[in-house]
Amino acid sequence: MKLDKYLDRSLWVFHLNTGSCNGCDIEIVALLTPRYDVERFGIKLVGSPKHADVLLVTGPVNRKMLPRLKLIYEQTPDPKAVIVVGTCGTSGGVFYDSYNIVGPVDKHIPVDVYVPGCPIRPEAIIDGVLKAWLKLERVRGASASSAEKVQKTSA
Amino acid sequence: MSGSGMLIFLLKIVGALVIAVLGVIIGLFYKGVDRKLAALMQSRVGPPIRQPFLDFFKLMVKENIVPENAVPWVFNGAPVLALVSTVTILYYIPFASIPALLGDSGDLILIAYLLALPAIALVAGGFSSGSTYASIGAQREMVMMMSYELPLVTTIIALGWRLSLAYPGINVFSLEILSANPIWNIVGPLGFIGAFFLLFTLAIVTPAELSIVPFDIPEAETELAGGILVEYSGRNLALFELANAVKMVVMASLTVVLFFPYNIAQLFSVSGFLATIIDILFFFVKLFVVIFFEATFIRVAVARLKINQASVSYLIFLSTIGLMGLLLIAIDYII
Numbered sequence: 036m037k038l039d040k041y042l043d044r045s046l047w048v049f050h051l052n053t054g055s056c057n058g059c060d061i062e063i064v065a066l067l068t069p070r071y072d073v074e075r076f077g078i079k080l081v082g083s084p085k086h087a088d089v090l091l092v093t094g095p096v097n098r099k100m101l102p103r104l105k106l107i108y109e110q111t112p113d114p115k116a117v118i119v120v121g122t123c124g125t126s127g128g129v130f131y132d133s134y135n136i137v138g139p140v141d142k143h144i145p146v147d148v149y150v151p152g153c154p155i156r157p158e159a160i161i162d163g164v165l166k167a168w169l170k171l172e173r174v175r176g177a178s179a180s181s182a183e184k185v186q187k188t189s190a
Numbered sequence: 191m192s193g194s195g196m197l198i199f200l201l202k203i204v205g206a207l208v209i210a211v212l213g214v215i216i217g218l219f220y221k222g223v224d225r226k227l228a229a230l231m232q233s234r235v236g237p238p239i240r241q242p243f244l245d246f247f248k249l250m251v252k253e254n255i256v257p258e259n260a261v262p263w264v265f266n267g268a269p270v271l272a273l274v275s276t277v278t279i280l281y282y283i284p285f286a287s288i289p290a291l292l293g294d295s296g297d298l299i300l301i302a303y304l305l306a307l308p309a310i311a312l313v314a315g316g317f318s319s320g321s322t323y324a325s326i327g328a329q330r331e332m333v334m335m336m337s338y339e340l341p342l343v344t345t346i347i348a349l350g351w352r353l354s355l356a357y358p359g360i361n362v363f364s365l366e367i368l369s370a371n372p373i374w375n376i377v378g379p380l381g382f383i384g385a386f387f388l389l390f391t392l393a394i395v396t397p398a399e400l401s402i403v404p405f406d407i408p409e410a411e412t413e414l415a416g417g418i419l420v421e422y423s424g425r426n427l428a429l430f431e432l433a434n435a436v437k438m439v440v441m442a443s444l445t446v447v448l449f450f451p452y453n454i455a456q457l458f459s460v461s462g463f464l465a466t467i468i469d470i471l472f473f474f475v476k477l478f479v480v481i482f483f484e485a486t487f488i489r490v491a492v493a494r495l496k497i498n499q500a501s502v503s504y505l506i507f508l509s510t511i512g513l514m515g516l517l518l519i520a521i522d523y524i525i
Contacts, residue, residue, distance in 0.1 A: 069234045
């Protein structure tokens with residue numbers, strides 16, 4: 036897999052709702068507002084998984100969404116990162132052990148970053164995307180020092 | 191072929207390569223400026239101006255997925271056709287005081303046809319990608335094409351017709367002649383208003399040509415998930431983005447050449463090489479102003495129209511404005 040240094044300055048994000056209550060989804064949209072403005076980091080919400088570099092998955096995976104979740108993961112071109120946003124996706128949350136829930140997300144697709152919270156704060160999502168950068172840096176094989184530098188500048 | 195003919199031929203090939211590379215760089219630069227300005231207007235910080243370059247390089251290294259039920263040669267050929275046809279238009283447009291590379295072999299009519307090619311490439315790519323969303327997007331793009339061609343051609347015909355009345359017996363659609371004789375200098379007060387109507391028509395056609403808000407109906411990210419481009423990824427998507435960026439420069443240059451071809455070098459009473467540089471810089475300033483009003487300002491100020499609203503506003507309202515401009519120019523000539 037060929038990775039490029041331009042990737043972490045231009046992450047395009049696809050938002051996938053696998054049965055979320057819309058709480059996390061609204062916080063994701065809040066990222067685009069003037070207050071948080073993630074476009075200044077080159078992060079952009081795109082409408083198609085084919086354009087995306089990062090999958091933002093919200094919600095506990097219900098039975099109907101499972102095939103779609105797998106399909107959309109496969110449709111996202113490599114290199115990619117998966118961020119699970121919200122408590123439902125990370126552990127099942129209040130829906131844990133429910134009869135119609137087959138989640139959490141990491142049971143079915145590989146997940147790189149977990150952002151827990153119900154709902155998450157937009158700052159937490161920005162931090163999660165930054166962690167996804169670090170993952171992509173690791174895949175690229177960057178030295179540990181440069182990854183630390185990114186972490187330091189972000190702090 | 192004689193020696194000098196061979197030399198000119200070689201020079202043209204080199205010039206074609208230089209213009210293609212410069213056109214792409216300038217297009218991506220203006221795209222970055224456009225995104226930055228749009229962000230500032232929404233009181234955001236916005237991406238850095240080099241963001242479109244970063245996006246382009248990133249897309250080039252991403253995986254290029256061809257869907258299973260796509261027609262591969264059309265699917266992969268469409269982005270190339272879109273980029274090539276857009277760059278070709280640059281060869282027929284004179285920049286500032288530099289004559290067009292192929293100015294003697296093509297005119298405004300050819301440009302009007304070439305402008306339709308990227309849209310046709312988009313339609314072909316959309317239909318060939320085997321996705322319902324892309325098919326709907328392609329159908330909408332076809333409707334848009336049929337709608338905005340009439341006002342665009344009205345503008346072109348009106349300009350050429352008025353020029354042919356003023357100077358009979360010359361090729362009035364040649365861009366060199368059009369830019370040497372701006373419409374504002376030929377017409378009287380009524381024709382001036384008519385020419386302003388024509389400028390307005392061209393300015394409203396531009397967002398549709400570039401498929402930006404309010405006329406980005408074929409792509410419509412929120413309802414069609416990217417529309418025509420929904421199945422495109424990696425290199426193919428990068429080429430479409432590139433074609434769109436170059437088309438922005440093409441449309442803005444067309445507006446500048448047809449309506450604002452004035453140079454300022456003679457005001458500083460300089461000549462030769464320095465005058466050319468000043469003219470080119472002034473041309474870029476004009477491009478910036480035109481792009482600001484035709485693309486950035488419009489897309490921040492208004493929301494997306496529905497396809498029937500867009501079609502009606504082009505076919506009926508904008509065509510009426512264009513024809514009124516033509517009529518005013520005609521009345522101006524008669525009285």
